[in-house]
Amino acid sequence: MNHQASFALRGRNPDVLTCIANLSNDEVFTPPEFANQMLDTVAEAWATRNGGANLWADSSARFLDPCTKSGVFLREIATRLLKGLEGEFPDLQTRVDHILTRQLFGIGITRLTSLLARRSLYCSKHATGEHSIAKSFASDDGNIWFERTEHSWRNGKCTFCGASKEGLDRGESLETHAYAFIHTDDIKAQVAKMFGGNMQFDVIIGNPPYQLDDGGFGTSAAPIYQLFVEQGLALEPQYAVFVTPSRWMTGGKGLDKFRERMLSDKRLRSIVDFPKLYEAFPGVKIRGGISYFLWDRDYQGPCEVQTIWDGEPTGSPVSRYLDAYDVLVRRNEAVPILEKVRIRREPTLDVRISSRKPFGFATNFKGQTSPRGLLSPVRLFANQRVSWVERTEITVNPDWIDEWKVLMTAVQGTSAAVETKFLSKPIIAGPGTACTETYLVAGHFSDEESAKNYASYLRTRFVRFLVSLRKVTQHATRDVYAFVPDLPLDQPWTDSKLYERYELTRDEIAFIESQVAAHNDGQADDE
Template identity: 70%
Template sequence: MTHKASFALRVGHNPDVLTCIANLSSDEVFTPPELANQMLDTLERAWAESNAGASIWADPTVTFLDPFTKSGVFLREITRRLTDGLESQIPDLQQRVDHILTKQVFGIGITRLTALLARRSVYCSKDATGPHSIARSFDRDWGNIWFERTEHTWVGRKRVFRVHPTTGREVSVEQRGTGRCKYCGAGGGYDRADVLETHAYAFIHTDDIKARIAELFGEAMQFDVIIGNPPYQLDDGGYGTSAAPIYQLFVERALELNPRMATFVTPSRWFAGGKGLEAYRRRMLGDHRMRSIVDFPKLYDAFPGVKIRGGISYFLWEREYDGPCTVQTMWDRQALGVPVARYLDAYDVLVRRNEAVPILEKVRARGESTLDARVSSRKPFGLPTNYTGRSTPERMTDPVKLFANQRIDWIERGSLPSNEAWVDGWKVLMTRVQGTSAAIETKFLSKPIVTGPGTACTETYLVAGWFPTRPEAEALAQYLSTRFVRFLVSLRKSTQDAPRAVYAFVPEVPLDRRWTDEQLYERYGLTHEEIAFIESQVAAHDDTLFDEDVDAETD
């Protein structure tokens, strides 16, 4: 038995099986062991700094929880480190392993399958009491890695009338497949038969997380460290960036348990965007217990083969800390630049790159209004993206040329739901979605389209500006094409979506000239190093501006 435990916990073989398994779905992304260990290294350093140099792995009283375990990689690596760190205090390997697994390491599976996988990773057996388990002191087959099927709590369900099978009377009943879960927002499609996963995660389906933890583990628990990689989203009819994120719910519940330290890896979309993440972003940016953030903005960098637009990051939160957060950017799995300690609530979004902060400060120091006040909201003329007009203006009373999704349509002027007055002016159109499937984004905005009187657009575009004359419109289009503007947009744009809010760092400048990057760099007093940084991040557009006579193809 001693030989088995030693072999299993020291993981000396190659390859590690947890580097070889495929992700189950877009909301159940397995953490690579390399990233898990990087997070544990960050935790180890922070613990030592806050505890007079003591090693967290040499403390037999510290408790760890992964409340959304999938492959069990965090629990396995924690167990391995504790096995080494506690050797002098508990010399007998079997006693040491039993102590760690029964007293220090806890997990909550997110599905039945991942719970079994996590137990196999940590106990070397799906049954913690089985003959192959490296633990010898459990009296329950799930050990300390809990999972039981949980149901959603439905609200807002439609009611329908049915005939009662015994009384024959017509009764009102709730209709399955309708309504929303009050805890996670899942739609009725997640009301599933017993053979299917509900994806109703016990950790977030509660009003009292401390009571829920006591219910799961049979006693009140106070965890010193909470760590993990929560489910990211519910694909509940949304696609890509429109799918509803849920990782913030797990983070918020975990912090309600008030651990000494917590570290989680999540998508980085919350930095500047994300569906329904406004309150979460305000909370996290304003929480001075955020000790560090390690950011991976490059697609596929942290999770090879997994497309998470906007990249991923992990943060370390410490209960007793109060100060600036140290931000470090990673690129090709190497540290990029030096880490910088700064307060995250200096802006309403998290500026990812440390090198961008002094540039933004110089721009904001002039106190100029910003372009988001000029740019229209979505549906500038009240027409959705899927609106289809006529193919020609023939036999139309007052035709308006309509810029739609990669085509030109026509619509009667009187049929425009809103902003009919804009039809008569010169407009600058910007596509609402800009980006590619490349690992590195370099343009951030499409080329502007300058349209004259007699034109409108669907919600494929935003109206960046409306003017009575053509020169002003062309001046704005030229300004929007500069690297300077697109760099400022990039600080707020975390995905392909480019709504009005991404222009909130772009200053309004006089449109009495066609601005060049060189003029803008001089206007804001940028150094050679700052200019070089901007131009390393943003690729140049050519000088061609699209006008109303050119096909509405985007860059």
């Protein structure tokens, strides 16, 4: 063996793993630089726990990537161990074999990615191949496991991951996307079966698939990354570090129980958050940004939260208990502002906001283009148009028709890397009106003055800032208003009045105005 050349895990310029394209926005390859940030976080925690000891000099430490794609985590760990274990194993080949056969383990998510991961780690798609740097494996797979797994169908859905049978039960020639790590009720037994014995890992690290692509057969794509996290923690490693979309922090389909578990888990040692679109994974559009967390099995205490913006920390990390609210307030600077609002114990706006389909009409409902021929016409606000319906067609909240209403779009957001408005401009809809699912009825009133004062309140930066703390996607449902106080509507509200009411400091005001842009004019749309 040529001592250094044969173990050239990163001997090319540029690094090949920075050049490959992502499979999709759901199966995203981790950039090597980002993977190393995560590994640094683990190493620091290990040193803190073990009197300054070097994780990469521990020949007994075991590592698992349960959702390996490019193999970048395993490759970078191998590079670190190769240097750290030089004193214990002076012979390079002996050191390489020890690291690859006894310390590094991976589970491929598809056949293609398992081959790619082996190529990254062993320098050969087969661990026993001619060009493999490992010389002690008996099987081609080495320690990167992959076998085709089938879904467990019941009533048209997989009982483990919720995949659509119509979309993914498609024969042996195509991938099932039934990821073995999450298709089991006993993850410890599953891993023991994969690797041939009782396996206890010191570090579990990975970037799981984010959601299932079932070809559009589901009503909407459901996240699955939380299933990988839950299974990883169930293995009880010393440390677990995962990168995921940040949507779990405030919302996301089917993520309520996961969010509650994560926020209440005092073993979360740190979270590093990248809220800006494209910040961490250039070219990959993950609405709401991404983050990674470090879970420490033997830790109990507050979690250190750090935000990264344009490659730099926004300030010093802050240790805080995450279950202070029902969502994770991502920016440390926002917490003291929110506390000044909540200490007054005022009712909140989410009680006022309607549910979806406030009058029973779907977004694609089309009324008449004019009121002609209708006995009792009602003006209907729809998607970028106004139409007309017969009053008797409205069976949901008919008592709202003749009140003054303030309408807000149910979806608000842009494709820009940074969201700055968070809510649309309010629309004041007078008596004799209704709307489709495009809008929510944010409030309904007996008089025009209250409606106008309420609309002015919703336009303030202060309100939209509080909304931003709960809004991580384009959807602006009633839940995003749960931090906004429901104030008396006997006056029009302005930001200056609100800043004074809640005794905000100059720095706090500056932070709000750095995050939330003013609307173009001072009036709500009046129809």
